[in-house]
Amino acid sequence: MFAKIISDVLNKFLGKYIENLDGSQLKIGVWGGDVELRDLDVKESALDELDLPVRLVCGHIGHLKLKIPWKNLFNERWEAAVEGVYVVVVPKTSIQYDAQKEEKLLHESKLAALQRVEDARLKQQEIEKGDQTANQDGFFEKLCSQIIRNIQIFIKDIHIRYEDGLSCQNSQFAAGITLSNLSIQSTGADWIPRLDTSKLVYKLNTLDCLGIYWNADANLIAQNGHDKSGMIKCLKELVTSQDYIPQGMNYIIGPICSAAKLQLNPKPEQPDENGKTFSIPFASLDFVMDELAVGLSRRQYSGIMALLDSFDRLQLSSKYRKYRPQVSKVTGNAKDWWHYAYNCQLENIRRVHQNWSWEHMKEHRAKCQKYKVAYKAKLENKLSGGMSKDIEGCERALDVINITLIRRQAEMEVQREGRLRKQEKQKRGWFSGWF
Incomplete structure (x- = not known):
């Protein structure tokens, strides 16, 4: 048991910082x-x-x-x-x-x-x-x-x-x-x-x-x-x-x-x-x-x-690196730098407009719903291959706050549904005693 704890801790800690860490070899090493x-x-x-x-x-x-x-x-x-x-x-x-x-x-x-x-x-x-x-x-x-x-x-x-x-x-x-x-x-x-x-x-x-x-x-x-x-x-x-x-x-x-x-x-x-x-x-x-x-x-x-x-x-x-020109000096490259400044400002304007567009809101809500359904399946150990891809895709698209809120909501719904199933099972058991 203690070896498993150490192996899991090492895998979790080193895996965050080390490239291509072989967890199985690390586990064997700990046991040895x-x-x-x-x-x-x-x-x-x-x-x-x-x-x-x-x-x-x-x-x-x-x-x-x-x-x-x-x-x-x-x-x-x-x-x-x-x-x-x-x-x-x-x-x-x-x-x-x-x-x-x-x-x-x-x-x-x-x-x-x-x-x-x-x-x-x-x-x-x-x-x-x-x-x-x-x-x-x-x-x-x-x-x-x-x-x-x-x-x-x-x-x-x-x-x-x-x-x-x-x-x-x-x-x-x-x-x-x-x-x-x-x-x-x-x-x-x-x-x-x-x-x-x-x-x-x-x-x-x-x-x-x-x-x-x-x-x-x-x-x-x-x-x-x-x-x-x-x-x-x-x-x-x-x-x-x-x-x-x-x-x-x-x-x-x-x-x-x-x-x-x-x-x-x-x-x-x-x-x-x-x-x-x-x-x-x-x-x-x-x-x-x-x-x-x-x-x-x-x-x-x-x-x-x-x-x-x-x-x-x-x-x-650093937020606008994708627009930054690949030149080291400003002198002689005015057009590139003005284009860079224009794109930086335009990105902020586009983001504000997109966030308040109806199409974006519908798409965002659909992703949240899809992620909640897939995450509930994961909590109930009913996750299919398609749902795993849904989770990965939604986690790439949604931010940390939205993902966290959806996870908490999914957990509460799973707990509530579990209690309801348990109560329903108890009722069926009580009625079956009369027959």
Whole structure:
């Protein structure tokens, strides 16, 4: 049961961000105790939840590992490791418009939004029901507490980079975060890494070379004609470590190296040896940092302000990317840009006129009715192949609000019809007793 829960969670979480994830192989790996995935490609829609006018052009995870000790869940170490995460993000307007690709990404974003709505609703239902066993020290609570005690986390070689040649006039820049190594290990009271069975939980956290940089007049990796492997190689070469500092990296913060010793008391309310409660705090942290380097040049500050100012414009212009001319300069291309402005305004006018047209209203109502019928069939496990296509087509045409409202209406009708069928069955049973 627990393996199935972990497999479902991993499939659900990783499937949102990883391209072509093989769920069956992941399930087999979880049951075997080891999940090890290599050379994973991150979906272009992975950042859509942030609702920013940016698009991921390269995303790669070199190695992902999860070790689960099924034979001894409580007394052996759990291990999670991630290595080689490289991401390049650019403004949406700097990517050539592809209608089919945009439609696919928009649909994936809509499905993700619908899933968040459903998850929030289920969570609210659980809260309203009230779990009477929440305070009981059950199996899963003990297991979760033991996972926190025994889990070891290792993160290595992270580089997330944003490149922009549009926001700053007559300039281009690259900004990002690099991390050489992060480890979180269980220790004993002497802070030597090992599994410990004492009442308190000890965690040793080590951070190596975490930095935030801003390079003005940077060489843009995404525009240099590199393929995906070439971009990954460039990103890897720009990760700072304790024995390697790449040239041309202008850090605003860091690189930071630190160590933290965290002591956790899972149950501070329990009495100690002297019978006192809350004598040991829930959490105690000893944090040591070698050096905190912070610096911001005038040019970096100007670039940051220009980026923040441009985000509003990028957010607005991203809606009209399909009309944007494929030219970089305004000078000499006045006709193209005037045509672009005309189409942007005309789209708003057309949308208003269409929304209030009788034909559009009838078509919209028909789609809503079709979706409700198909969704009710899905809830009652009576879904046919044609109805599955109806659901997919309507979910592409309708917005999130309409889909959510129709789903709630369908659920209420299914519940009401179920109660009526049950009452009718009881009546028939009562009358049949007289004959």
